[in-house]
Amino acid sequence: MKKIIFLLPDLSYGGAQRTIVNIANYLSKIPGYNITIIIINNKKKILLLHKNINLINLNSKKLSFGIVRIYRSIKQIRPNLVFSTTVHLNLLNILFKIFLIKSITKIIIRESNPTFYRNDINYLLKYLCRIIYPHADKIISLSEFVTSELLSNIDNIKKKIETISNPIEINLIKNESQKLVKLDYHFDKSLFYICFCGRITYQKNIELLINIIKNIKIPNIKILVIGDGPEKDQAINLIKKEGEGFASKFIFLGYQKNPYYFIRKSNLFILTSRWEGFGHVIVESLICDTPVVCFNTKGLNKNFVNNKEVFYYNSNDINYLSSKLEYLIQNYENIFKNFNSYKIYKQYDVKIISNIYKKSIDSLLI
Numbered sequence: 333m334k335k336i337i338f339l340l341p342d343l344s345y346g347g348a349q350r351t352i353v354n355i356a357n358y359l360s361k362i363p364g365y366n367i368t369i370i371i372i373n374n375k376k377k378i379l380l381l382h383k384n385i386n387l388i389n390l391n392s393k394k395l396s397f398g399i400v401r402i403y404r405s406i407k408q409i410r411p412n413l414v415f416s417t418t419v420h421l422n423l424l425n426i427l428f429k430i431f432l433i434k435s436i437t438k439i440i441i442r443e444s445n446p447t448f449y450r451n452d453i454n455y456l457l458k459y460l461c462r463i464i465y466p467h468a469d470k471i472i473s474l475s476e477f478v479t480s481e482l483l484s485n486i487d488n489i490k491k492k493i494e495t496i497s498n499p500i501e502i503n504l505i506k507n508e509s510q511k512l513v514k515l516d517y518h519f520d521k522s523l524f525y526i527c528f529c530g531r532i533t534y535q536k537n538i539e540l541l542i543n544i545i546k547n548i549k550i551p552n553i554k555i556l557v558i559g560d561g562p563e564k565d566q567a568i569n570l571i572k573k574e575g576e577g578f579a580s581k582f583i584f585l586g587y588q589k590n591p592y593y594f595i596r597k598s599n600l601f602i603l604t605s606r607w608e609g610f611g612h613v614i615v616e617s618l619i620c621d622t623p624v625v626c627f628n629t630k631g632l633n634k635n636f637v638n639n640k641e642v643f644y645y646n647s648n649d650i651n652y653l654s655s656k657l658e659y660l661i662q663n664y665e666n667i668f669k670n671f672n673s674y675k676i677y678k679q680y681d682v683k684i685i686s687n688i689y690k691k692s693i694d695s696l697l698i
Contacts, residue, residue, distance in 0.1 A: 358686035499685035527598035532561030547654035618673035
């Protein structure tokens with residue numbers, strides 16, 4: 333029996349959480365695997381786990397409050413492998429291995445974001461990553477961009493690092509996108525809808541979208557903003573400063589359990605992130621048959637750049653970006669009349685990618 337523990341901050345609808353849950357669910361259905369997920373808290377239990385998975389919820393407000401209980405759980409279960417994601421849990425996972433867990437337990441850490449590129453991760457954490465990450469048995473990177481960034485900043489990891497994309501539940505997303513959402517909002521066929529979906533944070537850079545829309549003179553557009561976050565009020569105030577007419581273009585829908593319905597009903601999906609580890613939401617949008625426009629986002633998977641389904645513009649010039657978006661809106665029917673994104677997203681199906689993860693995990697447990 334292969335006993336595996338996955339460490340997660342919670343079961344909310346973040347990209348890291350979705351990826352780990354998809355992998356854990358896949359492995360839990362295979363005979364010979366015993367899967368446990370340890371989460372720091374359960375405030376936002378959104379993702380569903382397979383019945384075979386053992387869930388340990390620490391109910392801790394902070395990671396630091398749950399360190400002892402994580403260690404005790406690992407000692408009690410005595411797993412063959414501990415798999416973590418997110419910087420803080422990755423560091424803790426390796427430190428357990430170095431100082432406390434003197435056993436055959438293997439360690440895999442997963443990096444889903446360009447840690448050294450980000451300005452929201454302080455110097456101390458980056459320094460710790462440089463000296464501690466090489467002690468992991470394996471490092472799984474989400475994309476070539478993240479892999480390159482890790483190799484440029486950390487020594488002695490080249491033989492340990494492996495690049496694996498996100499597993500995505502294509503059939504689930506397609507089915508969810510077809511379900512009518514009970515919300516006091518009705519789509520108007522005479523309007524052109526642009527969807528922004530994600531936590532409203534510095535990384536997601538909604539301010540860029542606002543500035544681009546300010547330059548567009550097309551009256552019949554609506555911007556659907558799905559998600560909450562620390563910069564939401566700031567974004568709303570920025571929009572209100574432009575007057576009621578401009579503010580009426582934006583509809584803040586907050587967090588939605590099923591964002592796929594709104595993505596499918598939109599004409600375009602807009603990504604303005606300063607960086608992405610992969611671009612998970614691009615694949616989700618393509619599955620919903622909605623074309624994507626990306627503005628100056630670093631780290632996107634190379635398959636998403638320069639094709640007929642995803643338009644990528646690498647510029648900081650607001651006038652230039654506005655003109656490109658305006659052109660796409662005005663010529664929408666002609667540009668996207670042969671829209672077919674299946675060839676892009678099919679390769680990320682949850683069974684295909686999860687099986688790649690399984691092979692990577694098994695290679696350490698021989």
